[in-house]
Amino acid sequence: MGPSARAFVLRHTRLQHVPGLDGIRLHLADDVLAVWHATQEATGDPDAPVPYWAFAWGGGLAITRYLRDHPEVVAGRRVLDIASGSGLCAIAAMREGAAAATAVDIDPFAVAAIRINARANGHRLDVVCGDILDDEPPDVDLILAGDCWYEERFAARITAWLQRASDRGIGVRIGDPDRRYLPHDKVRRIATYEVRTTTDLEDLGRTHGSVHEMRGRPASSVA
Numbered sequence: 434m435g436p437s438a439r440a441f442v443l444r445h446t447r448l449q450h451v452p453g454l455d456g457i458r459l460h461l462a463d464d465v466l467a468v469w470h471a472t473q474e475a476t477g478d479p480d481a482p483v484p485y486w487a488f489a490w491g492g493g494l495a496i497t498r499y500l501r502d503h504p505e506v507v508a509g510r511r512v513l514d515i516a517s518g519s520g521l522c523a524i525a526a527m528r529e530g531a532a533a534a535t536a537v538d539i540d541p542f543a544v545a546a547i548r549i550n551a552r553a554n555g556h557r558l559d560v561v562c563g564d565i566l567d568d569e570p571p572d573v574d575l576i577l578a579g580d581c582w583y584e585e586r587f588a589a590r591i592t593a594w595l596q597r598a599s600d601r602g603i604g605v606r607i608g609d610p611d612r613r614y615l616p617h618d619k620v621r622r623i624a625t626y627e628v629r630t631t632t633d634l635e636d637l638g639r640t641h642g643s644v645h646e647m648r649g650r651p652a653s654s655v656a
């Protein structure tokens with residue numbers, strides 16, 4: 434899958450500026466259905482996931498804007514971008530001065546795209562392919578999670594994992610454009626931006642993307 438995933442990403446995307454983000458370029462696709470069908474053919478899997486990696490999503494765009502306004506949040510820190518997709522948040526973190534950034538995604542095509550995009554922007558990222566949501570949160574200073582609340586089970590798992598990370602003192606920033614499964618009782622909105630996603634699965638007009646922190650657990654439930 435390694436070299437062929439890389440070739441697949443390069444064949445189905447073109448390097449372009451991300452709308453509203455001066456200075457960050459990503460290998461993005463224009464037509465989600467065409468890339469999705471190509472993914473199904475390449476993998477022989479009719480249930481292959483949507484090629485999320487080929488687009489910049491509202492949640493990741495909101496985090497990127499937030500980091501531009503608040504570089505002190507990442508400067509000198511070890512950052513993990515969970516469910517990284519194109520690698521956008523990890524690249525933005527490095528751009529704003531993170532000491533190191535790790536990008537994690539379950540999709541091997543995303544992993545190829547993250548490597549290609551990191552290089553295109555002149556940054557070095559550690560890239561992990563896998564599902565770490567049943568593991569203890571790793572030893573990092575800050576976790577970024579862009580646009581992960583679109584599917585109920587994934588939303589529940591990542592919320593619980595981020596809560597664990599936050600309870601251990603790891604900073605958490607969530608980017609979300611008002612997806613259905615974001616648990617508003619567990620997060621606190623700290624910023625809102627106008628963003629424009631790059632996928633034709635969504636309204637390509639401007640929409641709002643917010644950045645949230647985890648709310649602390651009530652003192653009585655802290656061991």
Ligand SMILES: C[S@@+](CC[C@H](N)C(=O)[O-])C[C@H]1O[C@@H](n2cnc3c(N)ncnc32)[C@H](O)[C@@H]1O
Nearest residue numbers: 485489490492493516517518538539540579580
């Ligand atoms: C909507 S995309 C968001 C990508 C990027 N963060 C952004 O905002 O542009 C969601 C990503 O979550 C990834 N994903 C889904 N389940 C995951 C899991 N259990 N662990 C890590 N990544 C996962 C998908 O492969 C996809 O790349």
